Amino acid sequence: MSKTKPAAALAAALLTIAPLSAHADAAKDLQIAGRALTFLENGPTGKQVLGVVFDPSKPASVAEKNAVMAAIGGGMNAGALTLTAKPVEAGAVSGVSGVAALYVTTGVNVGAAAKAKKIITIGSDASCAASGACVMSVSADPKVEIIVNRSAAAAVGAVFKSAFRMMIREV
Amino acid sequence: MKKTLLAGVSAGLLVAAASAAHAQSIDYGSLEQLFNEPVTTSATGAPQRSTEAPVDMTIISAADIQRSGATDLPTILSRVAGLDVESRGAGASDVSVRGYNQAMSPRLLVLINGRQVYLDHYGYTAWATLPVQLSEIRQIEVVKGPNSALFGFNAVGGVVNIITVNPKFDDTGDITLRTGSARYGEVSAAKSFKVGERFSARVSAGAAKSDEYENTVGVAKSQLNDPSRVTANIDTVTQLTDKVELRVEGSYSNVQVSDMLSNYAYSPSKYLTSSVKGALTAETKLGQLQLSAYQNDLTAKHLILGQNARFENQIRVVSVQDLFKIGAKHTLRVGAEYRHNEVNTAPIGGAQVSYDVLSASAMWNWAITDKLAFTAAGRYDSLDLSREGTFPAGSPPLGNGYWDRKIEEPSYNLGLVWRATDVDTFKATAARGVQVPTLVDLGALQARVTVGPYTIGLAGNPTLEPAIITNYQLTYERALPALKAEVSAKAFVQKTEDVKGQPTSAQIDVAATLVSLPVLSYRNIGDSKMTGFELAASGQLTGGFRWNADWTHTEVDDEPTAGFSPLIRTAAYAETTPENSGNVSLGWTGGAWTVDGYAHFVGEHRAYALYSAAAAPNLVDIDAYAALGGRVARTFDHGVTVALSGQNLGDNRQRQSAGLEVERRVYLSVSKTW
Numbered sequence: 001m002s003k004t005k006p007a008a009a010l011a012a013a014l015l016t017i018a019p020l021s022a023h024a025d026a027a028k029d030l031q032i033a034g035r036a037l038t039f040l041e042n043g044p045t046g047k048q049v050l051g052v053v054f055d056p057s058k059p060a061s062v063a064e065k066n067a068v069m070a071a072i073g074g075g076m077n078a079g080a081l082t083l084t085a086k087p088v089e090a091g092a093v094s095g096v097s098g099v100a101a102l103y104v105t106t107g108v109n110v111g112a113a114a115k116a117k118k119i120i121t122i123g124s125d126a127s128c129a130a131s132g133a134c135v136m137s138v139s140a141d142p143k144v145e146i147i148v149n150r151s152a153a154a155a156v157g158a159v160f161k162s163a164f165r166m167m168i169r170e171v
Numbered sequence: 172m173k174k175t176l177l178a179g180v181s182a183g184l185l186v187a188a189a190s191a192a193h194a195q196s197i198d199y200g201s202l203e204q205l206f207n208e209p210v211t212t213s214a215t216g217a218p219q220r221s222t223e224a225p226v227d228m229t230i231i232s233a234a235d236i237q238r239s240g241a242t243d244l245p246t247i248l249s250r251v252a253g254l255d256v257e258s259r260g261a262g263a264s265d266v267s268v269r270g271y272n273q274a275m276s277p278r279l280l281v282l283i284n285g286r287q288v289y290l291d292h293y294g295y296t297a298w299a300t301l302p303v304q305l306s307e308i309r310q311i312e313v314v315k316g317p318n319s320a321l322f323g324f325n326a327v328g329g330v331v332n333i334i335t336v337n338p339k340f341d342d343t344g345d346i347t348l349r350t351g352s353a354r355y356g357e358v359s360a361a362k363s364f365k366v367g368e369r370f371s372a373r374v375s376a377g378a379a380k381s382d383e384y385e386n387t388v389g390v391a392k393s394q395l396n397d398p399s400r401v402t403a404n405i406d407t408v409t410q411l412t413d414k415v416e417l418r419v420e421g422s423y424s425n426v427q428v429s430d431m432l433s434n435y436a437y438s439p440s441k442y443l444t445s446s447v448k449g450a451l452t453a454e455t456k457l458g459q460l461q462l463s464a465y466q467n468d469l470t471a472k473h474l475i476l477g478q479n480a481r482f483e484n485q486i487r488v489v490s491v492q493d494l495f496k497i498g499a500k501h502t503l504r505v506g507a508e509y510r511h512n513e514v515n516t517a518p519i520g521g522a523q524v525s526y527d528v529l530s531a532s533a534m535w536n537w538a539i540t541d542k543l544a545f546t547a548a549g550r551y552d553s554l555d556l557s558r559e560g561t562f563p564a565g566s567p568p569l570g571n572g573y574w575d576r577k578i579e580e581p582s583y584n585l586g587l588v589w590r591a592t593d594v595d596t597f598k599a600t601a602a603r604g605v606q607v608p609t610l611v612d613l614g615a616l617q618a619r620v621t622v623g624p625y626t627i628g629l630a631g632n633p634t635l636e637p638a639i640i641t642n643y644q645l646t647y648e649r650a651l652p653a654l655k656a657e658v659s660a661k662a663f664v665q666k667t668e669d670v671k672g673q674p675t676s677a678q679i680d681v682a683a684t685l686v687s688l689p690v691l692s693y694r695n696i697g698d699s700k701m702t703g704f705e706l707a708a709s710g711q712l713t714g715g716f717r718w719n720a721d722w723t724h725t726e727v728d729d730e731p732t733a734g735f736s737p738l739i740r741t742a743a744y745a746e747t748t749p750e751n752s753g754n755v756s757l758g759w760t761g762g763a764w765t766v767d768g769y770a771h772f773v774g775e776h777r778a779y780a781l782y783s784a785a786a787a788p789n790l791v792d793i794d795a796y797a798a799l800g801g802r803v804a805r806t807f808d809h810g811v812t813v814a815l816s817g818q819n820l821g822d823n824r825q826r827q828s829a830g831l832e833v834e835r836r837v838y839l840s841v842s843k844t845w
Binding site: 032035036038039079140141142143144150161162163164165166167169170171 | 197201202204205206207208210217218219220222454458459494495496498499500502536538541593594650652
């Protein structure tokens, strides 16, 4: 093989490696969500409960809820937090209590109910925060992305520390 | 091994937050864990993810430092793509970015936690004086290219900002004992601790000594020192209120090394440094406000042209800045700074040269879209030079008023970052940096030398113009998550205007008069251009392996003003800059064992040498070489690590510069962390 062929092959390989599609890894996303919560002014510390909001009529939502519950298991350390989880049906958000935040599965919108309860909502789908249905969207792959909806955050009284705000995307 | 990115503009410090209180200083560890990549403030002054910083930056992590097996910072920096490191002796090196390296290299700004530790009387870094133990460094941020809009004058070739662990966030402790060939001995310790909820501190100290490299090039014994150093540091953070934090740092170092002076002659130099710094940071409705002040004191003793010279240099810096975000898209920083820098004349004393600098700066980062961000930073510096004292007999008939001069220069950094896809990032940057003449250049150097039957004066030049460095760069970075790798390609163009040339006995700069001697001095001798590219790749393999490879190509073209020769002015950078350099490393971690190997390649080039004080420096050929290093370590219970490491392992003795030949050195170290 000539000297140029390995280089050409390498270049071709680099060019043909397609960007990976975003892969929802529940455990990684939850790590990001938990750590992001610690950058709230007067944010939670120690053991905290995450409400996992799902719509029982949507199989994808139920599946994601199950994945999140499994990922957290008996407890997940995320920065200064130790998260446990409890499932919350979308229709029951207005009555939920004892949770530090709500993790909203894809395709579910509980923005109004959560705002009324002054509870922070977190989704793994970027459109959740972009639309204002969530305060924050997080995703770990292929690169950590955090989106905060400023008006949704203001509605629940959530104030993130300024350094954190400078490093994320706000809408 | 290294997280490489590209970055480009402003100043800053603090700002971020941790989990508990309303923290002001940046919690690098928490943010790095959150974003799964290093975080920096050295690009714009605002906290940024390394991959999004609008400058060309490489971040060396604490793990990289530990695995390097190095005992000094220049060895670690030599493995960064595009950095040129020339060893002068076992305790002294000069470091530059993409060429233009020289004895007492003045183009690299070096800081520890934002405090400059390069020696401001002559703008170079005596690396052994840095009051930091390798074990207490969180990361080293290396910015390639000018970053004057953030850091001010002299951040022209690049910036090395050393970030230590922060006792407020990092609970660390380390003690290391190291011995090695050439009677090397070292002990260092660093520990952080907390007192109550609001006070934390980090204390560290270290000492090391060894034999100097064997003198095989004919340097007079009186010009060499066996290197030794003692350094200490204290760093405290006090949370005054939930929103206000005070950080106070103090340092000390006592060092002796074999230096190569800017005329390429060796000097058995001794340094005594101390510093104190305070930074008050408050999170307010107007943003994150910071007021900081520090003072650096230096005593530097050199042998210049066979004469003992003692420089007493003091700098005082006071700065204020506000960092804030407007809306969702705009982050801004505004700042102002006052700097006083003074030094005595030497070897002939009797006078003091000083300047005051007032600066104003601003940075604007605009997230135009989700994928596109623009950063602009600018700074304006106004320098007032002055001189007080007497003149030695035979000086040109000038009064101190001749030094009353103002230098006013703007600098800027512009950066566009486009994340085309989740894995592809393009960056375009432009920068203008200002290399202000040093106090030595401007008049602190004051000597009389004998050349043949003549006596000639040697003096600084208060009319010397600053060198202006403009730099343009394009960068493409691609992540290859399937391969756990990343690749990058960079192309850059740089121009230096008003290059400083050294005094030379081959050219009289001020003619003799009936009452004064002829004088040799520093002169602006023309321009120089540099073009080049850099290719880099790094990644991880299954089985615990990691790898890194890079290659940098630079071409320098000197364009002297009529009447000047870069060759005799010891500024022939086209000759002294290696066109090619690169690195390859391979590492493995398995269980308690860690093994790393490094190869650093430097292409053929030429280098100035001056072994006799009476002669003029001449260029000698330096053949291409590969410096090999490595480390094998095993970790035991209770945080104990035993490591065998070595540098320059390929040869007993290797010529890497025109100075002393570098020797193979091996080390055995035992460390305990908690």
